Amino acid sequence: MPVAVLTLEIRIxxxxxxxxxxxxxxxxxxxLQNGFNISVAEMDEAVTxxxxxxxxxxxxxxxxxLAGLMKQVEDAAVRISNDLGAQVADAWWEYLEN
Known part of the structure; x- marks a missing residue:
């Protein structure tokens, strides 16, 4: 069963x-969690x-x-980030399958 993973680099x-x-x-x-049926987590420590x-x-x-969902999530993340005074500096996603 495919799993899609999206990584968002945010600049604040x-x-x-x-x-x-x-x-x-x-x-x-x-x-993002409330708008989509997805799991969301911060992946790095608060270095900066x-x-x-x-x-x-x-x-x-x-x-x-999954491809459509990841595109929608990325678009929403860009919009939400802009509303919060931040920006998505980079985004990429991939499939994981076993």
Whole structure:
């Protein structure tokens, strides 16, 4: 059964503290989880206040469904990030199958 994994590199230029960074990351994660049937997690430690890596995973019997879903999630992440004063600097996804 295919699993799609999306990685989002987020730039948070307006974050001046760890609290600012956490607020953006938490809000982005919650909005993506509530809007889609996906798993979302922060993938890196808070090394800098201005960046974060978010991982998204979904499973389905259909690769076509997963491709469409990952595109929708990426588009939503860009929109939500912009609303939060951040931006998606890079995004990529891949299939994992066993």
């Amino acid at each position: 230029e307006n974050a001046h503290s760890l609290k600012d960074r956490r607020q953006v990351v938490r809000s982005l994660k919650e909005k 206040w201005q960046s974060a890596t978010i991982g998204v995973a979904a499973i389905s019997g259909s690769r076509d469904y």
